[in-house]
Amino acid sequence: MSANMSNMSVLIxxxxxxIGRATALMLAERGAALTLAARNYAALTDVTEQARRLGGxxxxxxxxxxxxxxxIELVSEAAATYGRIDGLVNCAGQGVLRPALDLTDEDIxxxxxxxTKGVLVVTxxxxxxxxxxxxxxxxxxxxxxxxxxxGTMGRYVMRGSAAYSASKWGAAGALKAMATEFQRQGIQFTxxxxxxxxxxxxxxxxxxxxxxxxxxxQDAADAIVRALEAPAYSVLNEIVLQPESHQFx
Numbered sequence: 451m452s453a454n455m456s457n458m459s460v461l462i463x464x465x466x467x468x469i470g471r472a473t474a475l476m477l478a479e480r481g482a483a484l485t486l487a488a489r490n491y492a493a494l495t496d497v498t499e500q501a502r503r504l505g506g507x508x509x510x511x512x513x514x515x516x517x518x519x520x521x522i523e524l525v526s527e528a529a530a531t532y533g534r535i536d537g538l539v540n541c542a543g544q545g546v547l548r549p550a551l552d553l554t555d556e557d558i559x560x561x562x563x564x565x566t567k568g569v570l571v572v573t574x575x576x577x578x579x580x581x582x583x584x585x586x587x588x589x590x591x592x593x594x595x596x597x598x599x600x601g602t603m604g605r606y607v608m609r610g611s612a613a614y615s616a617s618k619w620g621a622a623g624a625l626k627a628m629a630t631e632f633q634r635q636g637i638q639f640t641x642x643x644x645x646x647x648x649x650x651x652x653x654x655x656x657x658x659x660x661x662x663x664x665x666x667x668q669d670a671a672d673a674i675v676r677a678l679e680a681p682a683y684s685v686l687n688e689i690v691l692q693p694e695s696h697q698f699x
Contacts, residue, residue, distance in 0.1 A: 456481035459532040460678065461525070463515055463542035463572055466493035469599055469644070470541030472667035473674050478506030480675070485528035485535070487513040488542065507532075515542045515568030518575075525575050534583045537678045538576045540569045540598040544617075547610040558613045565617035569598060570624045577628070577637055584636060593636030595685075597677050598625055599670060602645035602690065638685040640677040644670045645692040665693055 460477055464470035466488035474486055478501035486501070488494045491512040501508040511527050513520045528535050544564040546557045573596055580594035603611050604618030622641055629639035646665055669691065677686040 454481055455679070456483070458536045458678070459483040459485070459528070459534055460537040460539060461485040461487065461528050461535050461576060462539040463487045463513070463568075465497055465541065466490045468541070469667050469670045469674070470539070471497050472671035473539055473541065474501050474506075474508070475504060476668070476671045476675050477678075478502070478504040478508065480506070482506050483532045484508040485511060485524070485531065487511045487515075487524050489514055515572050516563040518571055521572050521575050525579050529579060529583075535576055535579055535594065537595045537597065538573065539674055539678075540572060540596070540621075542568055542572075543601075545614050547608075547614060549610055550612040553613050558616075561613050561617040562620065565614075566620035566624065569621040573598075573625065573628060577632060580637060581632075581635060595638045595640065595678055595680075596625070596628075597640045597642065597674050599642040599644050599674065600625075602643045602692070604641070605643045605690065640686050641688045642670070642673055642677070643688065643690040644673075645690070665691065 455477060460482050462470050462474050462484065465474045465486035467490070470488070474484055474497055477484060484501055484506050486494055486498050486508055487510075489512065491510065494510045494512065498508045498510040509527065509531055511524045513524045515521060525535070542564060544561050546553070546561065548557070577594065577596065584593040598621065600618050600622045603615045604622040607615045625639055625641060629637075644665060673689055673691055680686050
């Protein structure tokens with residue numbers, strides 16, 4: 451039996467596919483109020499309609515997380531619709547895996563912009579909103595939860611991951627710093643290191659992979675939902691979730 455989350459407002463970036471989409475649908479089944487954001491508005495609209503059919507409230511907001519003005523508008527729309535944001539799930543991301551000497555400036559700039567700057571800017575603006583609205587309510591819950599699947603490349607490295615790992619390690623470092631800054635103000639941070647999730651990320655990766663042996667997006671979504679549902683007195687700081695074939699890597 452799914453827990454009822456009808457009193458929780460959650461903003462998800464990268465909600466149009468992969469982990470973000472699976473998380474949106476899982477939260478919708480629990481009745482959560484969702485603000486779904488991504489660049490692909492057609493795919494985002496489809497997810498939003500599915501979420502509504504599953505019982506959740508949902509709005510779709512197209513956004514490029516590298517553009518501060520768009521992120522400010524995203525948060526304003528979420529706040530205007532639901533009054534507050536209880537949880538942020540940072541799923542927007544870009545990935546290229548190729549030999550270090552073959553990386554282009556475009557590869558590097560885009561991954562750093564989306565995976566590092568985008569995560570930092572979205573979190574900065576959402577946390578600012580969470581703190582402003584905290585004084586208006588006394589729910590006995592944390593002021594806000596920030597859940598970010600940085601992936602195992604934010605903790606380990608592999609061949610071909612120089613730029614991608616740099617962007618993910620940057621995001622992890624920024625979020626850990628923010629966790630120390632806001633821990634006394636009720637903002638809880640969770641970093642999730644998922645390895646090998648069968649998502650559209652791999653569609654453009656030119657390397658042999660066994661997608662049938664990877665984690666499913668639903669496995670990742672389940673961990674995210676558990677972090678959001680955790681009791682107020684606890685915080686799920688970090689989890690490494692790997693396919694069975696990659697234990698302790």
